[in-house]
Amino acid sequence: MKKYSKPALPLVMLALAMMLLLSACAAGNTAQTSDPSATNKTSVELENMGVKMAFPEAPKRAVTLNQHATEVMLALGLESSMVGTAYLDDQILPKYKAQYDKISVLAGQYPSKEVFMAAAPDFAYAGWQSAFNDKNLGSREELAKQGGLTYVQESSNKPGPTLENVYQDILSIGRIFRVEERAEKLVNDIREQVKSIQTQIGVVEQAPKVFVYDSGEDKPFTAADNYLTSLIEIVKAKNIFDDIDKSFTEVSWEEVVNRNPDVIVILDYGDTSLADKEKLLLSKPALAGVEAIKNKRFIVLPLSAAAEGVRAPIALKTLASGLYPNKVK
Structure with missing residues:
Protein backbone atom coordinates (compact mmCIF):
# COMPACT_ATOMS: atom_id res chain seq x y z
CA MET A 1 0.00 0.00 0.00
CA LYS A 2 1.26 3.39 -0.92
CA LYS A 3 1.91 5.62 2.01
CA TYR A 4 1.26 9.36 2.01
CA SER A 5 3.62 11.45 4.02
CA LYS A 6 2.29 14.45 6.02
CA PRO A 7 3.45 17.87 4.81
CA ALA A 8 6.00 19.60 6.86
CA LEU A 9 4.52 21.65 9.74
CA PRO A 10 5.87 25.00 8.48
CA LEU A 11 4.00 24.54 5.18
CA VAL A 12 0.72 23.87 7.00
CA MET A 13 1.18 26.95 9.14
CA LEU A 14 2.01 29.08 6.09
CA ALA A 15 -1.13 27.95 4.25
CA LEU A 16 -3.25 28.59 7.32
CA ALA A 17 -1.75 32.04 7.77
CA MET A 18 -2.48 32.94 4.14
CA MET A 19 -6.10 31.80 4.52
CA LEU A 20 -6.52 33.96 7.61
CA LEU A 21 -4.94 36.93 5.83
CA LEU A 22 -7.27 36.58 2.84
CA SER A 23 -10.26 36.27 5.14
CA ALA A 24 -9.23 39.41 7.02
CA CYS A 25 -8.81 41.35 3.76
CA ALA A 26 -12.24 40.25 2.57
CA ALA A 27 -13.79 41.26 5.89
CA GLY A 28 -11.97 44.56 5.76
CA ASN A 29 -13.24 45.30 2.27
CA THR A 30 -16.80 44.41 3.30
CA ALA A 31 -16.62 46.66 6.33
CA GLN A 32 -15.29 49.52 4.23
CA THR A 33 -18.05 49.37 1.63
CA SER A 34 -20.81 48.95 4.22
CA ASP A 35 -19.61 51.84 6.36
CA PRO A 36 -22.29 54.61 6.15
CA SER A 37 -19.63 57.27 6.59
CA ALA A 38 -18.00 56.15 3.37
CA THR A 39 -20.62 58.07 1.38
CA ASN A 40 -19.49 61.27 3.11
CA LYS A 41 -16.23 61.07 1.17
CA THR A 42 -18.02 61.85 -2.09
CA SER A 43 -18.20 65.55 -2.91
CA VAL A 44 -21.70 66.98 -3.33
CA GLU A 45 -22.02 69.55 -6.09
CA LEU A 46 -25.05 71.74 -6.65
CA GLU A 47 -26.13 75.16 -7.89
CA ASN A 48 -27.98 77.51 -5.56
CA MET A 49 -29.35 80.86 -6.71
CA GLY A 50 -26.89 80.82 -9.61
CA VAL A 51 -23.92 79.99 -7.39
CA LYS A 52 -22.15 76.68 -8.11
CA MET A 53 -20.75 74.98 -5.03
CA ALA A 54 -18.98 71.79 -4.02
CA PHE A 55 -19.20 70.26 -0.55
CA PRO A 56 -16.31 67.76 -0.12
CA GLU A 57 -17.86 66.76 3.20
CA ALA A 58 -20.88 67.59 5.31
CA PRO A 59 -20.59 70.92 7.16
CA LYS A 60 -19.80 70.58 10.84
CA ARG A 61 -20.26 74.17 12.05
CA ALA A 62 -23.42 75.53 10.45
CA VAL A 63 -25.19 78.79 11.28
CA THR A 64 -28.83 79.28 10.28
CA LEU A 65 -30.26 82.70 9.54
CA ASN A 66 -34.09 83.05 9.56
CA GLN A 67 -36.56 80.82 11.30
CA HIS A 68 -37.69 78.66 8.41
CA ALA A 69 -34.09 77.71 7.61
CA THR A 70 -33.50 76.86 11.26
CA GLU A 71 -36.59 74.64 11.40
CA VAL A 72 -35.58 72.77 8.24
CA MET A 73 -32.26 71.90 9.90
CA LEU A 74 -33.94 70.82 13.14
CA ALA A 75 -36.53 68.77 11.26
CA LEU A 76 -33.63 66.90 9.65
CA GLY A 77 -32.03 66.26 13.05
CA LEU A 78 -28.94 68.35 12.31
CA GLU A 79 -28.67 70.31 15.55
CA SER A 80 -25.32 68.65 16.37
CA SER A 81 -23.93 70.21 13.18
CA MET A 82 -25.04 73.73 14.21
CA VAL A 83 -22.98 76.28 16.14
CA GLY A 84 -25.40 79.17 15.91
CA THR A 85 -28.78 80.46 14.82
CA ALA A 86 -30.46 83.84 14.43
CA TYR A 87 -33.60 85.74 13.47
CA LEU A 88 -36.81 84.14 14.72
CA ASP A 89 -40.11 85.58 13.50
CA ASP A 90 -41.93 84.10 16.50
CA GLN A 91 -41.62 81.02 18.71
CA ILE A 92 -39.78 77.96 17.45
CA LEU A 93 -42.06 74.98 16.83
CA PRO A 94 -42.57 73.23 20.20
CA LYS A 95 -41.52 69.86 18.75
CA TYR A 96 -38.06 71.31 18.02
CA LYS A 97 -37.60 73.42 21.16
CA ALA A 98 -35.38 70.94 23.02
CA GLN A 99 -33.06 70.74 20.00
CA TYR A 100 -33.13 74.51 19.49
CA ASP A 101 -32.25 75.24 23.11
CA LYS A 102 -28.92 73.43 22.68
CA ILE A 103 -27.78 75.88 19.99
CA SER A 104 -26.29 79.33 20.59
CA VAL A 105 -28.53 82.22 19.55
CA LEU A 106 -26.21 84.73 17.91
CA ALA A 107 -28.70 87.58 17.54
CA GLY A 108 -32.39 88.48 17.57
CA GLN A 109 -32.10 89.43 13.91
CA TYR A 110 -29.04 89.12 11.67
CA PRO A 111 -25.81 89.00 13.71
CA SER A 112 -22.98 91.40 13.08
CA LYS A 113 -20.13 90.15 10.92
CA GLU A 114 -17.93 89.99 14.01
CA VAL A 115 -20.39 87.87 16.01
CA PHE A 116 -21.00 85.63 13.01
CA MET A 117 -17.30 85.04 12.33
CA ALA A 118 -16.59 84.48 16.03
CA ALA A 119 -18.72 81.33 15.81
CA ALA A 120 -16.19 79.99 13.26
CA PRO A 121 -18.87 78.66 10.88
CA ASP A 122 -18.08 76.54 7.85
CA PHE A 123 -21.60 76.94 6.44
CA ALA A 124 -24.35 79.56 6.56
CA TYR A 125 -27.94 78.75 5.59
CA ALA A 126 -30.27 81.73 5.14
CA GLY A 127 -33.96 81.92 4.49
CA TRP A 128 -33.71 85.28 2.75
CA GLN A 129 -31.13 86.62 0.34
CA SER A 130 -30.91 89.81 2.41
CA ALA A 131 -28.69 87.97 4.90
CA PHE A 132 -25.83 88.17 2.43
CA ASN A 133 -25.43 91.85 1.66
CA ASP A 134 -23.01 94.56 2.80
CA LYS A 135 -25.36 95.71 5.56
CA ASN A 136 -25.48 92.26 7.12
CA LEU A 137 -22.95 89.43 6.67
CA GLY A 138 -21.40 90.46 3.38
CA SER A 139 -21.73 88.78 0.00
CA ARG A 140 -21.64 85.04 -0.55
CA GLU A 141 -18.49 85.51 -2.63
CA GLU A 142 -16.73 87.27 0.26
CA LEU A 143 -17.70 84.51 2.68
CA ALA A 144 -16.51 81.85 0.22
CA LYS A 145 -13.07 83.50 0.10
CA GLN A 146 -12.93 83.13 3.88
CA GLY A 147 -13.75 79.43 3.62
CA GLY A 148 -17.46 79.62 4.39
CA LEU A 149 -19.99 77.97 2.05
CA THR A 150 -23.55 79.29 1.93
CA TYR A 151 -27.07 78.30 0.93
CA VAL A 152 -30.10 80.52 0.36
CA GLN A 153 -33.61 79.06 0.48
CA GLU A 154 -34.46 79.25 -3.22
CA SER A 155 -38.20 78.89 -2.64
CA SER A 156 -38.14 82.09 -0.55
CA ASN A 157 -36.38 84.14 -3.20
CA LYS A 158 -38.14 83.38 -6.46
CA PRO A 159 -41.43 84.58 -7.95
CA GLY A 160 -44.48 82.37 -7.46
CA PRO A 161 -42.86 79.62 -5.38
CA THR A 162 -44.75 76.38 -4.82
CA LEU A 163 -44.58 73.66 -2.23
CA GLU A 164 -42.58 71.62 -4.74
CA ASN A 165 -39.89 74.31 -4.60
CA VAL A 166 -39.80 73.98 -0.81
CA TYR A 167 -39.37 70.22 -1.16
CA GLN A 168 -36.38 70.80 -3.43
CA ASP A 169 -34.73 73.04 -0.81
CA ILE A 170 -35.23 70.38 1.86
CA LEU A 171 -33.75 67.71 -0.41
CA SER A 172 -30.78 69.96 -1.24
CA ILE A 173 -29.99 70.47 2.45
CA GLY A 174 -30.32 66.72 2.89
CA ARG A 175 -27.70 66.19 0.17
CA ILE A 176 -25.31 68.77 1.61
CA PHE A 177 -25.41 67.13 5.05
CA ARG A 178 -25.52 63.54 3.70
CA VAL A 179 -28.92 62.85 5.28
CA GLU A 180 -30.80 62.21 2.04
CA GLU A 181 -33.04 59.53 3.54
CA ARG A 182 -34.18 61.86 6.33
CA ALA A 183 -34.91 64.60 3.81
CA GLU A 184 -36.91 62.27 1.58
CA LYS A 185 -38.89 61.02 4.59
CA LEU A 186 -39.62 64.59 5.70
CA VAL A 187 -40.85 65.54 2.22
CA ASN A 188 -43.00 62.40 2.00
CA ASP A 189 -44.49 63.10 5.44
CA ILE A 190 -45.46 66.62 4.34
CA ARG A 191 -46.94 65.27 1.11
CA GLU A 192 -49.09 62.80 3.05
CA GLN A 193 -50.38 65.51 5.39
CA VAL A 194 -51.22 67.77 2.45
CA LYS A 195 -53.05 64.91 0.73
CA SER A 196 -55.05 64.22 3.91
CA ILE A 197 -56.13 67.87 4.20
CA GLN A 198 -57.21 67.98 0.55
CA THR A 199 -59.17 64.76 0.99
CA GLN A 200 -61.03 66.26 3.95
CA ILE A 201 -61.89 69.34 1.90
CA GLY A 202 -63.28 67.23 -0.92
Missing part, protein backbone atom coordinates in the same frame (compact mmCIF):
# COMPACT_ATOMS: atom_id res chain seq x y z
CA VAL A 203 -65.09 68.85 -3.83
CA VAL A 204 -65.38 72.65 -3.82
CA GLU A 205 -67.88 73.97 -6.34
CA GLN A 206 -66.88 77.63 -6.01
CA ALA A 207 -63.48 78.63 -4.67
CA PRO A 208 -63.71 80.99 -1.67
CA LYS A 209 -62.13 84.38 -2.32
CA VAL A 210 -59.32 85.26 0.10
CA PHE A 211 -57.70 88.59 0.95
CA VAL A 212 -54.38 88.43 2.81
CA TYR A 213 -53.93 91.37 5.15
CA ASP A 214 -50.33 91.91 6.18
CA SER A 215 -50.36 95.50 7.41
CA GLY A 216 -51.12 99.10 6.47
CA GLU A 217 -53.80 101.67 7.34
CA ASP A 218 -54.07 104.07 4.41
CA LYS A 219 -53.26 101.31 1.95
CA PRO A 220 -53.22 97.59 2.74
CA PHE A 221 -50.06 95.58 2.17
CA THR A 222 -51.01 92.18 0.80
CA ALA A 223 -49.74 88.91 -0.67
CA ALA A 224 -49.82 88.60 -4.46
CA ASP A 225 -47.72 86.19 -6.55
CA ASN A 226 -46.02 84.38 -3.69
CA TYR A 227 -45.95 81.24 -1.56
CA LEU A 228 -49.09 82.16 0.36
CA THR A 229 -51.02 82.23 -2.90
CA SER A 230 -49.76 78.73 -3.63
CA LEU A 231 -50.92 77.52 -0.20
CA ILE A 232 -54.32 79.13 -0.72
CA GLU A 233 -54.65 77.34 -4.05
CA ILE A 234 -53.74 74.00 -2.44
CA VAL A 235 -56.79 74.34 -0.17
CA LYS A 236 -58.95 75.08 -3.24
CA ALA A 237 -59.40 78.80 -2.63
CA LYS A 238 -58.33 81.94 -4.55
CA ASN A 239 -56.21 84.90 -3.51
CA ILE A 240 -58.06 87.95 -4.86
CA PHE A 241 -54.74 89.63 -5.76
CA ASP A 242 -53.02 86.67 -7.40
CA ASP A 243 -52.97 88.53 -10.72
CA ILE A 244 -50.39 91.08 -9.53
CA ASP A 245 -46.84 90.24 -10.61
CA LYS A 246 -45.21 90.95 -7.25
CA SER A 247 -44.58 88.96 -4.10
CA PHE A 248 -46.11 91.44 -1.64
CA THR A 249 -47.61 94.75 -2.72
CA GLU A 250 -49.69 97.75 -1.69
CA VAL A 251 -53.23 97.93 -3.04
CA SER A 252 -56.18 100.22 -2.37
CA TRP A 253 -59.07 99.58 -0.02
CA GLU A 254 -61.38 100.37 -2.93
CA GLU A 255 -59.95 97.45 -4.87
CA VAL A 256 -60.42 95.17 -1.87
CA VAL A 257 -64.08 96.19 -1.86
CA ASN A 258 -64.37 95.61 -5.62
CA ARG A 259 -62.94 92.09 -5.31
CA ASN A 260 -65.13 91.37 -2.26
CA PRO A 261 -63.29 88.58 -0.39
CA ASP A 262 -65.22 85.91 1.51
CA VAL A 263 -62.41 85.47 4.03
CA ILE A 264 -59.53 87.62 5.26
CA VAL A 265 -56.24 85.99 6.28
CA ILE A 266 -54.44 88.15 8.84
CA LEU A 267 -50.68 87.72 9.19
CA ASP A 268 -49.91 87.96 12.89
CA TYR A 269 -46.47 89.45 13.53
CA GLY A 270 -44.67 92.72 14.18
CA ASP A 271 -45.47 95.67 16.41
CA THR A 272 -49.17 95.85 15.51
CA SER A 273 -51.15 93.31 17.53
CA LEU A 274 -53.68 90.92 16.06
CA ALA A 275 -56.45 92.67 18.00
CA ASP A 276 -55.45 96.03 16.51
CA LYS A 277 -55.41 94.59 12.99
CA GLU A 278 -58.89 93.12 13.43
CA LYS A 279 -60.14 96.39 14.92
CA LEU A 280 -58.81 98.35 11.95
CA LEU A 281 -60.50 96.07 9.43
CA LEU A 282 -63.83 96.10 11.25
CA SER A 283 -63.81 99.88 11.77
CA LYS A 284 -63.29 100.93 8.15
CA PRO A 285 -66.64 102.16 6.79
CA ALA A 286 -65.60 101.37 3.22
CA LEU A 287 -65.29 97.67 4.09
CA ALA A 288 -68.68 97.34 5.77
CA GLY A 289 -70.28 95.66 2.74
CA VAL A 290 -67.46 93.16 2.16
CA GLU A 291 -68.58 89.58 2.79
CA ALA A 292 -65.61 88.73 5.03
CA ILE A 293 -66.29 91.79 7.20
CA LYS A 294 -70.06 91.25 7.40
CA ASN A 295 -69.52 87.67 8.55
CA LYS A 296 -66.36 88.40 10.57
CA ARG A 297 -64.53 85.62 8.79
CA PHE A 298 -60.88 85.95 9.76
CA ILE A 299 -58.13 83.35 9.60
CA VAL A 300 -54.97 84.09 11.57
CA LEU A 301 -51.56 82.87 10.40
CA PRO A 302 -48.27 83.57 12.18
CA LEU A 303 -45.64 84.88 9.80
CA SER A 304 -43.54 81.75 10.34
CA ALA A 305 -46.36 79.60 8.90
CA ALA A 306 -46.36 81.74 5.77
CA ALA A 307 -42.64 81.15 5.15
CA GLU A 308 -41.23 78.46 2.86
CA GLY A 309 -40.24 75.86 5.41
CA VAL A 310 -41.58 72.79 7.19
CA ARG A 311 -44.76 74.45 8.46
CA ALA A 312 -46.83 73.90 5.31
CA PRO A 313 -49.12 71.32 6.96
CA ILE A 314 -49.78 73.72 9.85
CA ALA A 315 -50.55 76.61 7.50
CA LEU A 316 -52.75 74.47 5.27
CA LYS A 317 -54.67 72.98 8.21
CA THR A 318 -55.26 76.49 9.60
CA LEU A 319 -56.45 77.79 6.22
CA ALA A 320 -58.63 74.76 5.49
CA SER A 321 -60.32 74.71 8.90
CA GLY A 322 -61.10 78.43 8.57
CA LEU A 323 -62.41 78.12 5.02
CA TYR A 324 -64.34 74.87 5.50
CA PRO A 325 -65.17 74.59 9.23
CA ASN A 326 -67.72 71.83 8.59
CA LYS A 327 -65.21 69.67 6.73
CA VAL A 328 -61.80 70.22 8.34
CA LYS A 329 -61.28 70.31 12.09
